[in-house]
Amino acid sequence: MTTRREQTSQESRExxxxxxxxxxxxxGYRQTTFADVAERSGISRGSIPWHFGSKxxxxLAVLERSVQLVRLGVTEAESVEAGFExxxxxxGTLLTLPTTRLFVTLLVEALEPGSPxxxxxxxxxxxxxxxxxxxLERVPLPPELPADALAVAIVGAGIGIHQQWLLAPDRVDPHRALAALRTLVSAAL
Amino acid sequence: MTTRREQTSQESRExxxxxxxxxxxxxGYRQTTFADVAERSGISRGSIPWHFGSKxxxxLAVLERSVQLVRLGVTEAESVEAGFExxxxxxGTLLTLPTTRLFVTLLVEALEPGSPxxxxxxxxxxxxxxxxxxxLERVPLPPELPADALAVAIVGAGIGIHQQWLLAPDRVDPHRALAALRTLVSAAL
Incomplete structure (x- = not known):
């Protein structure tokens, strides 16, 4: 059973x-202060280190939650079995999450093998x-299209479409590009 | 006619x-000093600001040269007309240039609309x-595959394959992923 206190603590955390x-x-990560987070969330500044220690x-908790969201999305998609669509x-949904922009902001630090x-x-x-x-392994693939290599190309397209759109939102339509990717894969398989 | 002095100056610049x-x-850009550049290039430290002013x-000159290299590659490919291969x-060649990693390093600054x-x-x-x-406009495309949207997806795949490989060089083979992309596009057209 969850006590009232635990529930409130969990809500504050979220x-x-x-x-x-x-x-x-x-x-950006560096420019953000605990005071900013307190103001935006409505939670007192002092309780942030109580929940998370340091900045x-x-x-890391923000990223951990994103990993969970991605995993959850993956699992749900699998059970629905609606395939590539x-x-x-x-x-497309991932693109619109504010966290996705964060992944670009942190990319340079992520490239340091020692970084958390x-x-x-x-x-x-x-x-x-x-x-x-x-x-991909569920669909009949031609032998010259190995599923693992194609998966890198498709996930890559998602990453690269997102970045082109962030850089030039008035010139790049990410949803049209994703639709073209979907048509391309459907036509080839 | 190029004088000997001009030629040497051009060589130093390169x-x-x-x-x-x-x-x-x-x-990284911030960690690099004129002294590092002098040591690596064999050109005296004092002549770097003479050529380029500030860091x-x-x-900007490094990036400008990369733009020229990309444009040159594009023009050459066009004249050969060997198409998607x-x-x-x-x-694939772009991926192996050290400058390409630099584009990832500078991505965050590039996202600031005011930055040079x-x-x-x-x-x-x-x-x-x-x-x-x-x-793409030279090949017969089905009407549900507009060339401009497909171009965003294909360039995106190039960008995203590169970043997955930088992050996990032992798990991602960029050349196999590019080959899968090539097969995918050829099969669909």
């Missing part, structure tokens, strides 16, 4: 995580590729 | 640009998409 994900994406602890829809962020990125990329590969 | 592109990609001037080969790097990124993305779109 409010802080949502506010932090938005702020990290908007202002790095907060960042669903996968591309999922990519590196492992989280590996998990997320692995989850996306794995999901895509498992879907 | 040596500095090559060294700077490598160092920015390896150590930002040096960075050639395009994917070009993407932003414009260079737009130019490079536009050149890649334009090249891809022009090639």
């Amino acid at each position: 409010l802080i995580l949502t506010a932090a994900a938005e702020l990290f994406a908007e202002k 790095e602890g907060l960042l 669903r996968l591309v829809e999922g990519l 962020i590196h492992g989280r990125y590996l998990e997320i990329h692995d989850a996306l590729r794995e999901h895509c590969r498992r879907w | 040596l500095i640009l090559t060294a700077a592109a490598e160092l920015f990609a390896e150590k 930002e001037g040096l960075l 050639r395009l994917v080969e070009g993407l 790097i932003h414009g260079r990124y737009l130019e490079i993305h536009d050149a890649l998409r334009e090249h891809c779109r022009r090639w």
Whole structure:
């Protein structure tokens, strides 16, 4: 049983995580302060370190939640078995989350093999590729199209479409590009 | 006619640009000093600001040269008219250039619309998409595959494959992924 106190603590945690994900994406990780997070979330400044320790602890918790969201999305898609339509829809939804912009903001730090962020990125990329590969293994692929290599290309298209759109939102329509990707894959299989 | 002095100056400039592109990609822009560039290039430290003014001037010159290299590659591919094989080969070559890693390192700054790097990124993305779109317009595309949207997806795949590989070089084979992309496009058209 969850006590009232535990429930409130869990709610505060969620409010802080949502506010932090938005702020990290908007202002950057370094520029965001505990005071900003307190203001946005409506939770007192003092309770943020109580929940997450340091700012790095907060960042890791934000990323951890994103990993869970991606995994959850992957599992749901699998049970519905609506195939590639669903996968591309999922990519389209991911694009609109503020956390997705955060992944670009943190990319440079994620490339440092020693950084704590590196492992989280590996998990997320692995989850996306794995999901895509498992879907591809259910369709009859020609022998010159190995599922694992194609999964890297498809997940890559999702990543690269997102970044082109962030850089030039008035020139790039990410949903039309994802639709073209879906048509391309359907036509080839 | 080019004088001996002009030729030497041009050679020094090239040596500095090559060294700077490598160092920015390896150590990051902020961590790289004129002393590092001097040591790597063999050109005296004092002549670097003479050529490029500030460190930002040096960075912009490195990016400008990359834009030229991409444009040159695009033009050459166009004249050969070897189509998509050639395009994917070009993407494969781009992946191996140290400058390409630099583009990831600078991505966050490039996303700031006011930054001088932003414009260079737009130019490079536009050149890649334009090249891809022009090639696609030469093949008979089904009406549900508009060339401009497909170009965003294909260039996106190139960008995203590169980043997955940088993050996990032991799990991702970029050349196999590009080959899968090539097979996918050929099969669909």
